[in-house]
Amino acid sequence: MPKVSEAHFAQRRKQILQAAQSVFSSKGFEPATMQDIVNEAGMSRGGVYQYFSSTEEMMRALLEDNNMEFEKFIHSLIEKHTSMWNAVQDYLEALAHEAGTPFSIAVYEYFVTGWRNEERKTYLRNRYLKGQSIFLRLFQEGVRRGEFSPQQPIEAITRFFINTSDGIALEAALLGHEAVGAATQIDALKLYLKAALDI
Amino acid sequence: MPKVSEAHFAQRRKQILQAAQSVFSSKGFEPATMQDIVNEAGMSRGGVYQYFSSTEEMMRALLEDNNMEFEKFIHSLIEKHTSMWNAVQDYLEALAHEAGTPFSIAVYEYFVTGWRNEERKTYLRNRYLKGQSIFLRLFQEGVRRGEFSPQQPIEAITRFFINTSDGIALEAALLGHEAVGAATQIDALKLYLKAALDI
Structure with a gap:
């Protein structure tokens, strides 16, 4: 993978995890859905699922x-x-x-x-x-x-x-x-x- | 309330709570439903709801x-x-x-x-x-x-x-x-x- 992609990958992953942490913090773990995190991250559903499936x-x-x-x-x-x-x-x-x-x-x-x-x-x-x-x-x-x-x-x-x-x-x-x-x-x-x- | 009813009431309540404890222990608290406890207690739904509504x-x-x-x-x-x-x-x-x-x-x-x-x-x-x-x-x-x-x-x-x-x-x-x-x-x-x- 070229360097720019690696940096992009890491940045996207971080963006998703920050969204997940924020959703878990406000809703709790079990009530949180993938859709909540997609919404919070401001990315497409497909984009998020490229990184995490649950x-x-x-x-x-x-x-x-x-x-x-x-x-x-x-x-x-x-x-x-x-x-x-x-x-x-x-x-x-x-x-x-x-x-x-x-x-x-x-x-x-x-x-x-x-x-x-x-x-x-x-x-x-x-x-x-x-x-x-x-x-x-x-x-x-x-x-x-x-x-x-x-x-x-x-x-x-x-x-x-x-x-x-x-x-x-x-x-x-x-x-x-x-x-x-x-x-x-x-x-x-x-x-x-x-x-x-x-x- | 006459004494016999009181004893009956206490006995029924105990029976339901034992069923609830057993269901909570095996399924966990949040996944447990009233219906699970009705089944476990072996009483009618109406009978259980006379005592507890959740x-x-x-x-x-x-x-x-x-x-x-x-x-x-x-x-x-x-x-x-x-x-x-x-x-x-x-x-x-x-x-x-x-x-x-x-x-x-x-x-x-x-x-x-x-x-x-x-x-x-x-x-x-x-x-x-x-x-x-x-x-x-x-x-x-x-x-x-x-x-x-x-x-x-x-x-x-x-x-x-x-x-x-x-x-x-x-x-x-x-x-x-x-x-x-x-x-x-x-x-x-x-x-x-x-x-x-x-x-």
């Missing part, structure tokens, strides 16, 4: 893009900080800002309705394990640098970090930041990590 | 019944134990067994799809606050007995306990107990509580 494919493409950004972000935190505890705190800061966006609720909906579909369930499990391995690096780096002394298996700490972040983000999304007190919840998570990593 | 009403009735059981359970833990830390551990034991049942996934689905509906959102927020106040008693009782010395506002600890339990239960439901390592997650939550309550 909302499921679009959601996965969005999640893959998110995952790549997440991996880069964690990597940049490891590079940037001398103290891995500061890196963790930076991450928690970012988490507090993102929790409860309309798109994150659509993602939870995609997760929670996924158990009915064995194939999606397998996908979700792999995604979870992938996310876990990315986080694990952050904690392992802290151990390597002699900063963290895990009081539990480091995999268990990593999972707890993921599960609880999701729990907090989900409740904040559903009930509002004030009801859940998202900021105090991040403090609580720090308290756990200090105990678990012996900081 | 799956939403049925889900709320099930949640209210659950809430009453939950309140009784917490109360019984407070009565039964001298040490509130033992009461908390008993609760966590029960949690580990319940996490990830098909009905609990349907409940999460009901929660996660609820943000689209302002009225349901208000209901969910009230339910959360109610649950929080029930838990709070357990921790307050520990403080009153001189056993717990909260290192954070006790409301924040209570919320963290709820949010993280939900996060763990949700991931276990979606990904399976082994993937999430539910047992080690309960240990992690204990580690947090020990630090937060200075035990």
Whole structure:
């Protein structure tokens, strides 16, 4: 493919995914139709279908893009900080800002309705394990640098970090930041990590 | 109403709610129809509609019944134990067994799809606050007995306990107990509580 086509392809794909994210955010995942996204993208139906044939494919493409950004972000935190505890705190800061966006609720909906579909369930499990391995690096780096002394298996700490972040983000999304007190919840998570990593 | 009718009414209501719980557990909340529940209950359509006019009403009735059981359970833990830390551990034991049942996934689905509906959102927020106040008693009782010395506002600890339990239960439901390592997650939550309550 000539360069100009590649750039065009990438730009179109991005345009469609932005439309999909916007529709998922306003309508939710399951109620969103391909036609909604065609309308939102301002492209022809045939044009959109050249790239994606279902909302499921679009959601996965969005999640893959998110995952790549997440991996880069964690990597940049490891590079940037001398103290891995500061890196963790930076991450928690970012988490507090993102929790409860309309798109994150659509993602939870995609997760929670996924158990009915064995194939999606397998996908979700792999995604979870992938996310876990990315986080694990952050904690392992802290151990390597002699900063963290895990009081539990480091995999268990990593999972707890993921599960609880999701729990907090989900409740904040559903009930509002004030009801859940998202900021105090991040403090609580720090308290756990200090105990678990012996900081 | 004469006594016999009351008993009959309660028995019928229970029969319908058991059918609803079974249908929600196998199909999920949103795909479940009133007709599915009529079929499962083995009653006439008119008979079921005398009690409930929507799956939403049925889900709320099930949640209210659950809430009453939950309140009784917490109360019984407070009565039964001298040490509130033992009461908390008993609760966590029960949690580990319940996490990830098909009905609990349907409940999460009901929660996660609820943000689209302002009225349901208000209901969910009230339910959360109610649950929080029930838990709070357990921790307050520990403080009153001189056993717990909260290192954070006790409301924040209570919320963290709820949010993280939900996060763990949700991931276990979606990904399976082994993937999430539910047992080690309960240990992690204990580690947090020990630090937060200075035990």
